[in-house]
Amino acid sequence: MRSILLIVLMCWCGASVWAVEDDSKNLKYTPISLSALSADWWTELESLSIENKLDYLSLLEQDIKRELKKTSLDENSENAALIPPLIQQLSVQYSKAESATPGIEETKDALVPPETVEQWLAFYNQTYRSERDAALLTEELARLTLLNNERDKAISRQLVDYRRLAEGSKERAVLAVEILRLQLTALISSERMGHLKKRQSYLEKRYKGQQTLLENAITQLKPDPKKRQIWTQQRSVLLEDIKAGSKSLYPLEQGVGYEPDILPLQVRLEALALSAKLANQTITLALIELKTAFDSALEGGNAASSAPQETVLKQWGVQKGKLSAQFNDLFRAMNESSDQMSDTERSQAWAKLQQARQYMHESELREREVERLLKTYRTISGERNGGWKSGLAQTVSWGRSAVAVVGEVLYYPLFSINESPVTLKDLVWVLLVMVIAILISAHTRKALVRFGESKKSISESSLFTIGRILHYIIIVSAVLIGFTTLGIDLSKLALVAGALSVGIGFGLQSIFNNFISGLILLFERPLKVGDLIELESGVRGRIRSINVRSTQVATWDNIDILVPNSEFISGRVTNYTFSDDLRRLHIPFGVAYGSDKELVRKAVLEAAEKVPHTLTNHDHQADVWLINYGDSSLDFELVVWVKGNTLPKRGNPKAIYLWEIETALAQYGVEIPFPQRDLHVRSVDTAIFSSLNPVDNKKNTQS
Structure with a gap:
């Protein structure tokens, strides 16, 4: 029985070995031909195993060498010489695929939760590196994606050119080699991107796990008295070093022993390195003090204020900007004077610069x-203090976070003008300046109106002109301030004015003409607000306002008409109140023939006196003129003097006088005629006459 089982086992193993060998030999490979290159030959690689991919690349390299000899192409040419190294790189990429990236399940055991402040800070640095590496991989993947897209476009263009060339020609073979080089490069890049994506996914998962452990470990931290003693000793040493460094830095910064503003480059480099060292020691001291306070709070002590560390961070933010500016200045100075220095001086100078960096x-x-530990320390101190202090600390933390977010948004560069970045804060500032300018202008004009109402001796038109000029000055000043805020060089506005002149010569000519005409009306003052005018078109009324493009005229019917300013300059305008508001009205009327002229004069002059607008002084007496013998009346004219500015704004003065004249003539019994005609009939038909007088015709018939 055992023999039978042994024989079956040997047969099964042999069959398995035969199947693997058969699978390795069953490799689908299409030979490469430079004269008839397939555009998608590389798709055969996707379905193969790693071992078969390596075999495929080996066959590919042999085919390309054979094709190069067949077409008499030089293997050492620019593109042909690159193909073997590219195939080797692709083989290395495929080999890397066999080593799997560890997953998050395997890394959880490697993530040891921190127990002390020192371990927590080291674990935070690891978490930060994971986040940073994942971000760098994201940028690298974006860059490779962009390169791949450009490479694919280049391959497509060259494939089009390849098909146009004659089959079997040397030029076609040369272009095929270049296409193969680009395709192999694309395969290497795609394979590398696959590895990077796996690495990115791994780092993102690891970062999430680290972040979770980091947050959960805050409440599990334990004090470390031994470390606290070491930090106390380090603090004492740092204080002494900072004190000594400050004494050494003072004469360098003040230029003791040198002429003012003429410090040698070596002295400036020494001062920069010492300043950077002191800044590093100061912020390291703040970190040590914060760790000591953190550890004391964990042991149950009172949580101290974190204000000193916050002050150090603010000071470091200012100092960092100054150090960066000094570093850049000295770097440029080194490049400019490097040739004038000896090798020893140059080496020492670059060493100082590198030390400062x-x-x-x-x-x-x-x-x-410090920032991360400070944020965590606030949380711990809030829990230790408890109650309202915890809520207050949380509120302050949220407030700081909100201010930081708002600051980042406001200072985010949107675009650049003259190489100067324009932020959202700049745009908000410009908008605020314009709103304030408009409000100031509006309140200034209202104040002028109120001043004019209290001072009757000042004319309304003068106050309007002053208000309009102040409005233009305020708005132009706000625009100039806005330009300066946005970094626009005002000296270059001449170029803008030149460009605008071209537009004014075409589409903006009419608008610019009206604008200049409005300025002429305001400064020359041929027309003023309140003047009674009449245009060539027949428009008659009073001027209400003179604006940038048009003038507002109110007619007797209280209809506002907007008249372009250019019409007042180029056209004929009758201004009834230009130099003097006195004007003479001519009111025509007629009476019947045979009426007493003296009685007519008396009645009409009495009617004129009843109208309140009539002037009755010695120089401006009302009068009645006989001006014409009409068809059915004696035509008279009442001539009266009035003040144009006292006439009603919504009434016709002629109608007022005619009303009183008709009343007075009726009282004195003077007849107002109407047209009459006498009809003389020379002959008429008897039948027509009979129809007109039927009674008389009947009497004649009876008789």
Whole structure:
């Protein structure tokens, strides 16, 4: 029985070995031909195993060498020489696929929860590196995707050119080699992107796990008295170093022993390196003090205020900007004067510059650790203090976070003008300046109106002109301030004005003409607000306002008409109140023939006196003129003087006088004629006459 089982087992193993060997030999491979290159030959690789892919690439390399010899192409040419290394790189990429990336399940055991403040801070740095590496992989994948898209377009264009060439020609073979090179490069890039995506997914999962452990570990941290003693010693050493460094830095910054503003490059480099070192020591001291306070709070002590560390962070933010500016200035100075220095001086100078850069980099790392530990310390201190203090600390934390988010949004660069970034804050500031300017202009004009109402001696038109000019000045000033805020060079506005002149010469000519005409009306003042005018078109009324493009005229019927300003400059305008508001009205009327002229004069002058607009002084007496012998009346004219500005704004003065004239003539019994005609009949038909007088006709018949 055992023999039978042994024989069956040997047969099964042999069959399995035969099946594997048969599967390895069953490789689908289509030979490559440079004269008839298939555009999608590489798709055969997708369904193969790793081992078969390597065999496929080996056969591909042999085919390409054979085709190069067949077409008499040089194997050492630019594209042909690159194909073997590309195939080798692709083989390496396929080999890497066999080593699987560890998953999140395997890494959970490797993530050890921190127990002390020092371990928690180290674990935070690991979490930050995972987040940073995942972000870098995202950027790299985006870059590779862009390159692949461009490469695919290039392959498509070259395949089109390849099909146009004659089959069997050397040019077709050369282009086929170039296409193969691009396709192999694309395969390498795609395979690399696959590895990067797996790595990215792994890092993102790992980061989430680290973040969860980091947040959960806050409440599980334990004090470490031994570490606290070490931090206390480190704090004392740092204080002494900072004190000594400050003494050494002072003469360098003040330029003791050198002429003012003429410090040697070596002295400036020494000062930069020492300043960067002091900044690094200061923020490291803040980190040590914060860790000490954190550990004391864990042990049950009172949570101290975190204000000193917050102050250090703010000071470091200012100092970082100054150090970066000094570093850039000295870097440019080094490049400019490098040829004038000896090798030893140049080496020492670059070493100082590199030392300063290293201190600045370490300070930035310490800054991030202080910010993270400070945020966690606020949470711990809130829990230790409890009650309203915890709520207050949380509220303050939320407020700071909100301010930080708003600050990031406001200072986010939207676009650039003259290489100067324009942020949302700049746009909000410009909008705020314009709103304030409009409000100031509106209130200024209202104040002028109220001043004019209280001072009757000042004309309304003068106040309107002053208000309009102030409005233009305020708005133009706000626009200039807005341009300066956005970084627009005002000296270059001449170019903009030149460009606008071209537009004004075409589409904006009419608008610009009306604008200039409005300015002429305001400054020359041929027309003023309140003037009584009449245009060539027959429009008659009072001017209400003179605007940028048009003038508002109110007719007797209270209809506002907007008249373009250019019409007042180029056309004929009758201004009844230009130099003097006195004007003479001519009111025509007629009476019947035979009426007493003196009686007519008396009645009409009495009627004129009843109208309140009539002037009755010695120089401007009303009068009655006989002007014409009409067909059915004696035509008279009442001539009266009135003040144009006292006439009713919504009434016709002629109608008022005619009303009183008719009343006065009726009282004195003067007849107002109407047209009459006398009809003389020379002959008429008897039948017509009979129909007109039927009674007389009947009497004649009876008789």
